[in-house]
Amino acid sequence: MEGKAKKGVFHRIGGALWDCLDYPPEQRRIILKLDLTIVLWGSLSSFIKYLDKSNLSNAYNSGMKEYLGIKGNELNYANTGYNIASIIFGLPCAYLMNRYNTRWFILTIEVLWSIITFCFVSIKTPLQMIVLRTILGIVECGHFSAFVFLIGTYYNKREAARRQVILQAFTVLGPMFATYIQAGASSSLDGTDGLDGWQWTFLIDGIVSVFVIICQVIFIPDILDRIKPNRFFSEADIQWLRTRRPPIKHETKPETRWGVIKEQLSWLKQWRVWAFWGFGVCQDIISLSNQSTQFWLKGWNKIKPGSYTVAQFNTLTSPMYAISFMCSVLFGWTSDTWLRGRRWPGIIAAGVWSFAIMLALAIIPVYGSKPVRFFLYYNTDVGQAASGLYWCYSQELFSHNIREAAFVAGGINVCAYIANSIVNNIWFKTANQPYVQTGHYISAVFGLFYIAIALALGLTEKKYVAKFQIGSEKESDEESISAEESTTSQDEGSSKKKDYGVVEISRSQQTEQK
Template sequence: MVQKAASIASSTPSVSWRGWLWDSADVSKEERRFLLKLDFTLLTFGTLGMLIKWIDTSNITNAFVSGMKEDLNLYQNQYNYIIVSWTVGYIVGQWPSNFILTRVPAHIWIPFLEIGWTVFTFALAGAKSYTHLLALRFVVGLFEAGYWPALYYILGSWYNKRELGKRNGILQSAVSIAPIFSGFLQSGIYNSLNGKAGLAGWRWLFIINGVISLPVAVLAYFFLPDTPHTAKPTWVFTERDIEIAKERMERVGRQPEGKPYTFKTILGYLTSWKTLLFTLIFTMQPFTSAPSTSFVFWLKAHNKKGKPPVYSISQINEYPTIANAFNAVYSLLTVWISDGPLRGRRWPTIIFGNLVAIVVFVLLVVTPVFGPFSHRAPLYIVCGIGGSAVPLTMAWMAELISDNAEQRAFTAASMNTLQYTFNAWIPLVWFQQIHQPNVTPGNRGAAVVAGLNVLVFSLITYLAHREKLQKKRNGQLAPTNGVLDSETQSTDGDEKKAVVVGDKEIVPVEKI
């Protein structure tokens, strides 16, 4: 029997209630300090960046129903084509950005994307025509393309299985919280700034969005960490911090960047069941998220020309934020359950959410479109429950592709690219502006797709379990830090245990 040198990486499962709430409560003081720095920099700037980007995404809808439609004469399907223009730019930028990310330091590439995005967001405030909007939204999408998958890739390069779900959930919560900010922001701007300096309220929204974004982009250059194997010591992360990060990732089998991109390797990614199935799941994502977009149109459709408005502009902007609040709270609840009581298992809450989504979409189909608020509005509020699985899906993908950094980056970009490719045409076919909110065929299709999601997630669960058993038989299974499940057991059924010495923990004893 031989004992390895002391390791700072945690290996014991959480045994305290504090550990279930936040994993760093059960690790050594040195690792806790390291995680605090990581959370403060990566989560803070990642979440702020996501929040700002998604405020912009929802701003287009808020601006449309708050005067942009009338000012720029957008009375046909122009709204849909403006969304498509942004989507095309987003699709074009996906793979190139993630390829660059594995070769250019994140603290340089991500702020560059943010600054470019900020400049063209400012320009949206000066749009004079439908054509201007199309061109500007394309460029905004191009700069925004790499941000979301880049952040998930970086999180997957720093955090272990016990930690990743919660961090992904916090990052993704910005997506749900952003429309809440946007709705109230648009309402406040419309009431206080409309007409100031000769600008309509919806134009001020883009100006303020850019003003918020610029300092975040500049500060990210100084604070945002690179990946552990490309990072250099800074005034935030010391050389010891980087050593801890590398050791933590080695313990869970997370491999560094550096593998060359060749036709053969990319073909291997495209034929991998992990890349294919996770991409398929995100390809279907636009269908299950589209029904919630009808809420704002449903409210506006109650107002008829020549009659007193049923809902004010403030109500039209603010009521849909209830759905975003629900998505944020539910998403955070599921990631905490997955990382905690479910011991890192991702599939139970993901499949449950999609089963509930099937029921909600069916109810949207069979109930009257213009029924009472109390009958229809709750369905719009909860119909995004299937999409709340995004952070757990990304965490699951990163964990299953731990051994290949380039494939993780490629798969993240592939998932997002195909998602937005379908997002470009699904609204034009199933959720057209001229039909909103009478989009029953689209809601029916969403129910079918949610059912397909359940089948695909079940297949991923089966294949991942089969691969785990094969690796266990071959002695290739890496232990997961702080998560005690079937993966942390040796082949003879004995749990791997650690010896705690002061603030440090000794790596499990190995037989030789």
């Protein structure tokens, strides 16, 4: 690789906007290829998944309720079925995405959920809705964690948060654009070819999903530990990417099935594993308050008939997702740059803001001031905006063992779905919306837990990471995020293949080449 290049103002500004812009040309080319093959298509894939996932609520409020004759809490039952399926299959998926080809694992579940999306067009009864939604939970539960795992194997501490929050931000854009698609389908396609507007929404989503899957077959690689030279990455590219790994001791893979079980049981004894799963619980419960928005808008029509149209029920929720998207970007960029790779301060900021918003939602009258209520509802997803940070954090903190990193990633969603199934069905019942003050109080409490977990991890991080470092007890912050270390050095030390190709690099013999 090329040697050190002088860094002017342009390179410093470029590096702040997108890190690899101040790398030497050859290295910049490799990182940009990663961005275009993994981050771009992973983000679009997550966009489609959350587009599909959020369309049930949009369809419910746009005619599906009346078409199927949905009563009481049947919508809650459908979402609970999704959550229970995700709970049961979440950790098995975490094992599969590490044990087998991660690329084909992702593509397989995307094909299956696209088929299910098309099936929603033809449902006739609430029971069919509940069954399909439950099956969707089975095939979708491992998707996001698989992409987090995939991205985590390639990028260093200076780069990772921005990629992870972009991936997470597209999970916010999915529901945002779903509102526009549903509004457009309801106003322009309703009745076309014998299909209602909500049916056209599922049909459009399925068609877009197929396009994204075809592109992913071409572009997405397997994880760095298993990738082989291909049309996009040469052997030299792959070897350079592997030299960017931090100098840590990698855990060896158990040789027997009992050894695998003992290893997984040992992970369950670590409080940090439960801490990251706790992040998933907190974020999911905090975000439950956002679903009150559409019900609140519909409630105004009972107070003053004609206040809002069906299209407005969908479009007036979009600023909530836009705010979450902007906060995601802000958290990611500040974490990688100004905060020098620290993830926990951004999570604390999100927790503090979420606590204040949820407390206000619980205290202020539901049908009081419209502007105030809009402001509060629009800020209910700030907690979710920080989720990209803890997903990224989980892969960095457990980078010494990719099996444990996958295990933690899979468990985050499992615990989130457990919390959702309990809290959503007791304190956020559809029949009670938008009068769910107790639910908002509970969300506020979990905003405080969000803060406490981030503090605990942040204050003990250096000591924990030092246990796995090679050659020194700790590295300075400058070394851990230095572009010089990651972009201008080349290892001459020997490399050893270990645990699905994990390469352990000795930095004691590094030399800098011009």
